[in-house]
Amino acid sequence: GYDVKPEGGALLLNEDEAQRVRAIFALYREYGSLIPVIEELDRRGWRMKQWVTRKGKLAGGKAFTKNRLYNLLTNVIYTGRVEHQGKIYPGEHPQIVDIETWNQVQQKLNAHGRRGRREYRNKYGAILKGILRCATCDAGMVHSYTRKGPRLYRYYVCVKAHQRGWSQCETKSVPAPDIEQAVVEQIRAVGRSPALLEEVLSQLEDRREKRSEALEREQRQLDRDLRSLTAEMSGLAPLAAGEDASTQVVSDRLADLHSKVGGIETRLAEIRARLSALDGDGLSREEVRSALSNFDCLWRQMTPREQERFVRTLVEQVRYNGTTGEVVVGFRSAGIRELCRSQGDGGE
Template sequence: MNIAIYIRVSTDEQVQGFSIDVQKERLSAFCTSQGWDDPKLYIDDGYTGTNMNRPALKRLIRHIEESKIDTVIVYKLDRLGRKQKDVLHLLEDVFDKNNVAFKSATEPFDTGTSLGKAMIGILAVFAQLERDMIIERTTSGRRQRTGKGMWYGGRLAFGYEWNKDAQMLEVKPEEAHIVREIFKKYLNGESRLSIAEWAAKRTKSRKFDHSIIREILSRVLYTGKLINAGEVVEGNHEPIIDIETWEAVQAETTRRKDGGSPVGEYLLTGLLVCGVCGGNIVHVKRITNRAGRQYVYELYACKKQHVRKKDRAGESCTLGYYRREKVEQFVIDEIRKLSVSSSRVKEVIDKKQSIEPDANIRTNLQSKLDSVVSGIENLYDAIQTGAVKASAISDRLSKLEEERESIQLQLDEIEVAPVYRDYKIVHKRMKEFNKAWPFLTEPEQKRMLRSVVTHVVLNKDEDHEVIWNAT
């Protein structure tokens, strides 16, 4: 007889007596008591029972279909699955269909009798009930924590670390610096892929691809807030970016399409925000005919005002319509005003600096670099003294060298990058911008504009406001 032992344990169940070794020991003893020799082991270590996407289970099903298994043994029914429909599918469509018996070592039933089949159905119901109750308790606990401004758990967001004693998220300065640059680069028109490639060269603490960048850009957590049952609430952790930057990024994300040009078709595409309702601004083209001539008007308007009522679920806005060329000229004129007024530049810098955290990024990076370099030197010393073989620690050395290189790259950038918090430097930059503007191509103008402007707020009566990128 060909016996299969199926063992499953999720990560959380390791501490609850369901460990791999415990199940293996008891199931092996059970097989011995039944006179079954050499059972085949199928082990899913660290896999949840809420779905059937488990490698050992898939292999077991394949072997059953190939008639290599006569009986399947589990420690407990819920090891097979936590969902009733999954358990019944395995019993009816896999085991029964292929004449394979099923037994539980701790529960008094098997599929060889009608009563056993009925018991399995009942226990499968309770297994799912237990799962649903766990989900309900977890959801309730999460909402209670979030309601108090406490992080609800899960994978740590890049840029933060968990302070177990204080029970709160704390900013990691060297990672927070990268997060701010990610948001800035995105608003400057760079693609998620190019940002991911940039970030991957500057830290080894997290792997980056375009989907990770998308996740970072969408998380309101970076503004010091949390999501509780779909509502945004205040958190007790320090923000890494301001809410205005986050909202500008969400507007930019809404505008972009995969494969499309990140910068957009128009000069201010993705930079405009409604000052009445905070909604997205859309480009509107109107054509009228008068006295045998055709006139084309290009306008900016809030999407909630312009889009047909049935498409906006009753939401409305009263911003109004503004000529595209006038809005664009307003922004250019504002830049020119900064280029001729150093006192006005100083006001912008002081306002921006007052809301941005002044982290000791360089000190933290240098400390981290010293630690990595010390680790590398210790490993080389161990090789030279013969304490270890080079081949035994080559992987470790390689990872440390990569980490050293990424930290050094960040330090070099901080060392050489201009710091625009000095209003004189910003003033000089604005003058250069104003001087170069007439000679730039349209794509160059779009990118250059995004380097100095975070977004533009359209207000009623043309009392618009430019939010500057003055860092």
């Protein structure tokens, strides 16, 4: 709705954008809900404000989501006012939205409980919270619930569908008990099926090798950088003993090189420690099979919160495809190794 004055500071009215802002407020007054407004904005091809940065790069221009639309609808600047330290003051820029329209929109937003809160804590034992992703659009899936009378219905919903409308994702949502049970069954099956056990171990080994290769590449590059910096320091050291004006420049450069060398040496030590840990990540088939053979007994003894921690320890990511019903579980080698160790020690 506004452009910044070239000299900086003042806001100038952009009439084309201002008309869109007024239309968006009118749409929310009509629909009374964020998602239908987003769907209408998508239909019209309207997106967030786009501008060119001082470096000549395009910024903004993203599609509307619930959070972005909510932020626009609650931005007091469109009323010709500004907010400072929780108080509202008259501004020096033109008004786009009248106060009556603004107040009506705020009342509707408050009535729907949309206050920009963070997600509630994991009160209902959502064991896949933070690790479940929608395979059809590669977005996270968040846990939610609804009540009908005394009954509570839990489900996971794709973030894209949640933020931009139900029509934006083929998977949309899945009942929480169904997907959670499917994941638990896959964990249980690893200890029973030789073929699945082989697949999981192969998956873990591939991931271990890729991480090792990435760390080794970084290590080689840092070794080259370290040799280059050390050579430069050796060449500058004799020059630092002089007394002319350039001596301070040389000393400053040496101090900078010392700092960089220290940072590289610290990172190299971290890489060596991680590579050593990865070398010890190998797991035998019998170790994993034995540890997971007691899964049912362990699972029944756990509280919901313990079950959540247990799954997050073993599983790195779960991908769910709502169009095919496929559930793919990616395991953590460190988590399985810890389970093997605890079972070998007789548990706690």
